[in-house]
Amino acid sequence: MSTTLNLDSKIPEGGIDEKWSNYLFNHKLVNPSNRRKFDIIVVGTGLAGAAAAATLGEQGYNVKVFTYHDSPRRAHSIAAQGGINAAKNYKNDGDSVFRLFYDTVKGGDYRSREANVHRLAEVSVNIIDQCAAAGVPFAREYGGLLDNRSFGGAQVSRTFYARGQTGQQLLLGAYQALARQIGSGPVELHNRSELLDVVVMDGAARGVIVRDMITGEISAHSAHAVVLATGGYCNVYYLATMAKMCNVTAAWRAHRKGAAFANPCFTQIHPTCIPQSDEFQSKLTLMSESLRNDGRIWVPKNPDDTRAADQIPEDERDYYLERIYPSFGNLAPRDVSSRAAKRAVDAGQGVGPLKNGVYLDFADAIGRLGENVVRDRYSNLFDMYANITGENPYKTPMRIYPAPHYAMGGLWVDYELQTTIPGLFAAGEANFSDHGANRLGASALMQGLADGYFVLPNTISSYLAPLLSTTPVSTDEPAFAEAISGVEDRVNQLVSIGGTKGPDHFHRELGRIMWNECGMARNENGLQKAISEIGAIEEEFYKDLRIPGSRYEYNQTLEKAMRVVDFFELGKTMCQDALDREESCGGHFREEYQTDEGEAARRDDLFSYVSAYSYEGQGEAPKLHKEHLNYEYVKPTTRSYK
Amino acid sequence: MNLTLKVWRQESPDAAGRFETYDAPGIKDDMSFLEMLDVVNERLIEAGDEPITFESDCREGICGTCGLMINGRAHGPVKGAAACQLHMRVFNDGDMITIEPWRAAGFPVIKDCAVDRQAFDRIVESGGYISAPTGAAPDANLQLIPKDAADAAMDAAACIGCGACVAACPNSAAQLFTSAKVQHLALLPQGQAERYSRVKNMVDTMESFFGSCTNHGECEEACPKEISIDFIAMMNRDYVSAMGKNRKLAGQHM
Amino acid sequence: MRRPEPPRRAPRKMYPWPLNLYQTAVGKKWVMALTGLGLIGFVLAHMAGNLKLYMGAEDIFDYGEFLKEMGSPLIPKTHLLWILRAGLLTMFVLHIHSAYSLTRLNAASNPKANPTGQKRYEGGQEFAAANFASRSMRWTGVIIALYVIFHLLDLTWGATSDGWVKTDHYNNIVDSFQRVPVAIIYIVANVALAIHIFHGAWSMFQSLGLTSPMWNHIRRYVAYGVSAAILIGNVSFPVAVLLGIVDHVEPTYLEEASALLALI
Ligand SMILES: Cc1cc2nc3c(=O)[nH]c(=O)nc-3n(C[C@H](O)[C@H](O)[C@H](O)COP(=O)(O)OP(=O)(O)OC[C@H]3O[C@@H](n4cnc5c(N)ncnc54)[C@H](O)[C@@H]3O)c2cc1C
Ligand code: HEM
Ligand code: HEM
Ligand code: SF4
Ligand code: F3S
Numbered sequence A: 001m002s003t004t005l006n007l008d009s010k011i012p013e014g015g016i017d018e019k020w021s022n023y024l025f026n027h028k029l030v031n032p033s034n035r036r037k038f039d040i041i042v043v044g045t046g047l048a049g050a051a052a053a054a055t056l057g058e059q060g061y062n063v064k065v066f067t068y069h070d071s072p073r074r075a076h077s078i079a080a081q082g083g084i085n086a087a088k089n090y091k092n093d094g095d096s097v098f099r100l101f102y103d104t105v106k107g108g109d110y111r112s113r114e115a116n117v118h119r120l121a122e123v124s125v126n127i128i129d130q131c132a133a134a135g136v137p138f139a140r141e142y143g144g145l146l147d148n149r150s151f152g153g154a155q156v157s158r159t160f161y162a163r164g165q166t167g168q169q170l171l172l173g174a175y176q177a178l179a180r181q182i183g184s185g186p187v188e189l190h191n192r193s194e195l196l197d198v199v200v201m202d203g204a205a206r207g208v209i210v211r212d213m214i215t216g217e218i219s220a221h222s223a224h225a226v227v228l229a230t231g232g233y234c235n236v237y238y239l240a241t242m243a244k245m246c247n248v249t250a251a252w253r254a255h256r257k258g259a260a261f262a263n264p265c266f267t268q269i270h271p272t273c274i275p276q277s278d279e280f281q282s283k284l285t286l287m288s289e290s291l292r293n294d295g296r297i298w299v300p301k302n303p304d305d306t307r308a309a310d311q312i313p314e315d316e317r318d319y320y321l322e323r324i325y326p327s328f329g330n331l332a333p334r335d336v337s338s339r340a341a342k343r344a345v346d347a348g349q350g351v352g353p354l355k356n357g358v359y360l361d362f363a364d365a366i367g368r369l370g371e372n373v374v375r376d377r378y379s380n381l382f383d384m385y386a387n388i389t390g391e392n393p394y395k396t397p398m399r400i401y402p403a404p405h406y407a408m409g410g411l412w413v414d415y416e417l418q419t420t421i422p423g424l425f426a427a428g429e430a431n432f433s434d435h436g437a438n439r440l441g442a443s444a445l446m447q448g449l450a451d452g453y454f455v456l457p458n459t460i461s462s463y464l465a466p467l468l469s470t471t472p473v474s475t476d477e478p479a480f481a482e483a484i485s486g487v488e489d490r491v492n493q494l495v496s497i498g499g500t501k502g503p504d505h506f507h508r509e510l511g512r513i514m515w516n517e518c519g520m521a522r523n524e525n526g527l528q529k530a531i532s533e534i535g536a537i538e539e540e541f542y543k544d545l546r547i548p549g550s551r552y553e554y555n556q557t558l559e560k561a562m563r564v565v566d567f568f569e570l571g572k573t574m575c576q577d578a579l580d581r582e583e584s585c586g587g588h589f590r591e592e593y594q595t596d597e598g599e600a601a602r603r604d605d606l607f608s609y610v611s612a613y614s615y616e617g618q619g620e621a622p623k624l625h626k627e628h629l630n631y632e633y634v635k636p637t638t639r640s641y642k
Numbered sequence B: 001m002n003l004t005l006k007v008w009r010q011e012s013p014d015a016a017g018r019f020e021t022y023d024a025p026g027i028k029d030d031m032s033f034l035e036m037l038d039v040v041n042e043r044l045i046e047a048g049d050e051p052i053t054f055e056s057d058c059r060e061g062i063c064g065t066c067g068l069m070i071n072g073r074a075h076g077p078v079k080g081a082a083a084c085q086l087h088m089r090v091f092n093d094g095d096m097i098t099i100e101p102w103r104a105a106g107f108p109v110i111k112d113c114a115v116d117r118q119a120f121d122r123i124v125e126s127g128g129y130i131s132a133p134t135g136a137a138p139d140a141n142l143q144l145i146p147k148d149a150a151d152a153a154m155d156a157a158a159c160i161g162c163g164a165c166v167a168a169c170p171n172s173a174a175q176l177f178t179s180a181k182v183q184h185l186a187l188l189p190q191g192q193a194e195r196y197s198r199v200k201n202m203v204d205t206m207e208s209f210f211g212s213c214t215n216h217g218e219c220e221e222a223c224p225k226e227i228s229i230d231f232i233a234m235m236n237r238d239y240v241s242a243m244g245k246n247r248k249l250a251g252q253h254m
Numbered sequence C: 001m002r003r004p005e006p007p008r009r010a011p012r013k014m015y016p017w018p019l020n021l022y023q024t025a026v027g028k029k030w031v032m033a034l035t036g037l038g039l040i041g042f043v044l045a046h047m048a049g050n051l052k053l054y055m056g057a058e059d060i061f062d063y064g065e066f067l068k069e070m071g072s073p074l075i076p077k078t079h080l081l082w083i084l085r086a087g088l089l090t091m092f093v094l095h096i097h098s099a100y101s102l103t104r105l106n107a108a109s110n111p112k113a114n115p116t117g118q119k120r121y122e123g124g125q126e127f128a129a130a131n132f133a134s135r136s137m138r139w140t141g142v143i144i145a146l147y148v149i150f151h152l153l154d155l156t157w158g159a160t161s162d163g164w165v166k167t168d169h170y171n172n173i174v175d176s177f178q179r180v181p182v183a184i185i186y187i188v189a190n191v192a193l194a195i196h197i198f199h200g201a202w203s204m205f206q207s208l209g210l211t212s213p214m215w216n217h218i219r220r221y222v223a224y225g226v227s228a229a230i231l232i233g234n235v236s237f238p239v240a241v242l243l244g245i246v247d248h249v250e251p252t253y254l255e256e257a258s259a260l261l262a263l264i
């Protein structure tokens, strides 16, 4: 089987700042009184899913929303801390829609689509308005106006925030809008229901197969269109800052049914996380990047130095970021500072019991500003650190290390957020669309809400309008029966292996390989080795997995195993993509392609494309398709932070 | 360290349930409490037994998925922390730890230590929102919000919906959760139009599932976000005014 | 396995304002707090009146006469007193009824015994904020209710002794408290009352929604103060009688009063 894909991005006519309004004017509409004749399935209740489901419900569509959580409010978006960008220019510091667009394209290392990014920047201002109206308690100035801060090294203050809980507050805003629609009828909530397959019939998405996580019952649901807003896949690394249940199953099952998967190797590693403390660690915790505003990063010059941090004299410390990147110093972008930390640890200069971290030292800041000012600024982060590590960061420097944090890759979508399967849409972190090879801080929340509140509810009508007077396919159709029995088989196969180990064991192994070979730095040998090692573990998994209990009950072991199955395949495709992309850009660093100073060497002449993979069958290598990227408004330059 | 766990096991909502005792040797200080349970579970699986069902997701105290009664304290002995933020270093070698689910009629047990908290969603669906359909919003800076008011709203909005307040409350009252949501919105100018209908509907829904508050204050102690029971007082006042309010005049006070 | 559903009480048909207030738990609690506040007012005033015990028998007698004459000549004698008594009775009834019905609601919302043991939590719930007073409101409340019945029989209707004289409050009290078991009943009941109010006088601020960062810190002290005043004041009477500080006197004022009456 060799798939051909139509990767038409459907970018509208006109100048970059006219495309979205042109689109809105030209696309097909569904008359308000006809909307109730359409059924839409939304999977996921994170920022993207909750906002989309709520808005579609408000517009009058019949919406069924699915989540594997017990409540929509628990989606992983809840954990975002730092903030959300918007080109409001409330600070009068020269921000504009164009600048946000420019920064995002440049920050993405020129691997995103200009038209999508410009639309994102345009609607960013509406997001803030919408959220404030919905009661999101953004931080305020004393005069009552909204406060902003500069985030992730941006040159302007365009980040809106709600204490250290911005994601929580934005998600609660969207959840509340969704709850209103659930309470009043247009939206039907299916909680604790995990999507296990997408049903495609006659070339279009017709519905989904879900497992009720309590009864274990597998059921089919059909609709005119299906939206996947199922989040990112960084848990392929096992240890990541993602919530434990985040997984790739929904996107992966769509991929297997024909949706192209784009840029899988573009994952972001966040520089300031608390290092792993032992082999039983279940996840990594992010410490807000804002710490880098006042903390200084260093490692001992001598790899064999065993002294406590405060015993090491100044001239025996290597403040490597300040040394290599004098103008940005400790504020160097995420990918740059993550890799610098890796170099130090790989050179044996790591600190802490496992020598797996670098110091983030506040001694200077405390000396300069006094402990009280530092406490004012960061007390909650310091407390969090102290709680997790049992160390007092006012006295000893924090230890930090990079950790997987965000997946830029995802389902390939066109300008309308439609995947290569007609009628199947992807929104939020689940799609690949706006961040290229590297996401700027505070832009994921923006994208999730842009997709959910403003983009998808408009673009989906283009697909639906011609379907007026059709009814959704009956779930009695053979395509549904086939999908159900496929899922049943998968479940039965797993529960009947009867081996000796739980799914976490295999997941941990997979994560270790992915992190070592397809993490912060990659090379050809390692990637090839990884692909075969993953194959080996996968094989062992199918021989030695044990799932106690029945499939007709709340069975968390079974859930995990179902997710790990898809992570294996994703992992291999990620490595495949990393192999193909013989350049270094954004979150993807190929050791073979670096400058003499060890910086990423992008190869625009060869790799200025989106890699979209089609699934070629179990055990087969995925097939690469390319969507070429054109930069008319932001001309590619080399990022330099020296 | 070596521990003994006494854990509530219940196969299904209708099963009787019982305590089982497990040995948990070789637990490290810097493990989190849930990682300790992960280890116990992996050993159970390897020994051919069913692992203990407990829920968690973010493991950093923000999603509200986790929730365990640990030695008679909701979310365990550390104040202002969810169960997932609890670390083993607060326990000692040889300790016996009792682990139970939240118990309240409004939170039926699903399995072992996992309970169903849908009642909270029903409360929010009955009014815990501002009706602001997408697209209709004016510029965000049109409406000034004094910093103190925004901060107070944020204090209330910090609730993670974990249910510890109900679990800890001797009356199984959900007053702290409900008041946090009601007051988050009632303290903001945007929330004024629906202020009285909201509090009326949400409190009525709350009362259809949960007990009534006798001001024990236990909820605030158990709350991982340390939400203040002042919000309960504010909600009570709003509720009683809502009963007798001439809502036709509501526009005069906004 | 089945999906559990939280049991939900059906909504009730609501009566018009103000009756609807008493149909919901928060409304009932508000009524309980208002009646509790009124009862505190009564207990404090009653105690203030009884403090005249230390000023002599005549003072008390005069005070009793004043109560009857309150409001006259605007309205006939004792009418205002009866109005106040009716108010007091209503407060007791509402307070007790709301306490009873909320207690039932709470019991229904709270699977008190987990299926194996008697306790809700096998680990033994460790309370961090709830105190003895807050957890014993129902019991202290019942003690007070029983006490009030006894007290009325004892001092208002004279059913517990032969020496009782309708208007000789002073000697009625002294005679009654000189019986040690009775004095003990009074002491125990008033300690219970003080405990009840220790929580109640704080709790009512919450129930009534009287909260403000300006004076919230004072609310606890108000509760300390009121309950301490009642504890000290009311317990002092039986103690003073037992110690002989307050002793039986010849009720000459009774004759004076009847002489006066005879004159009119
Ligand atoms: C620790 C942390 C901090 C962050 N901080 C920031 C920040 O400061 N600023 C910023 O802009 N971004 C931040 N991000 C990134 C950002 O939070 C996420 O990218 C974004 O919230 C993703 O939203 P989403 O709606 O796409 O998906 P999610 O919020 O992940 O939601 C996914 C939803 O899909 C459902 N789902 C998934 N699979 C299935 C299935 N098979 N069946 C049924 N349901 C399914 C889940 O139940 C869930 O409801 C942070 C991320 C992390 C991890
Ligand atoms: C003179 C007598 C009494 C006084 C002064 C009094 C006072 C109070 C007050 C102030 C409250 C607090 C109300 C609130 O929190 O909103 C209260 C609560 C309560 N009272 Fe009384 N009360 C008296 C008698 C009784 C009696 C006779 C009973 C019951 C038989 C009773 C039972 C209760 C109960 C159960 C509560 C609720 C518990 C709580 O709020 O924590 N009280 N009382
Ligand atoms: C030790 C303290 C107390 C003393 C010495 C005392 C004494 C008295 C006396 C002398 C009377 C008048 C009897 C009469 O009508 O002839 C009385 C009436 C009454 N007392 Fe007390 N009392 C005490 C405490 C209380 C308390 C704590 C309560 C309530 C909780 C209470 C409730 C009443 C009531 C309801 C009446 C009847 C009032 C009336 O007839 O209008 N008393 N008391
Ligand atoms: S109020 Fe506190 S304890 Fe209750 S649900 Fe919210 S966060 Fe949890
Ligand atoms: S513990 Fe319960 S009684 Fe009220 S103050 Fe909290 S809800």
Ligand code: FES
Pocket (backbone or CB within 6 Å): B055, B056, B057, B058, B059, B060, B061, B062, B063, B064, B065, B066, B067, B082, B083, B084, B085, B160
């Ligand atoms: S697991 Fe999210 S709050 Fe504990």
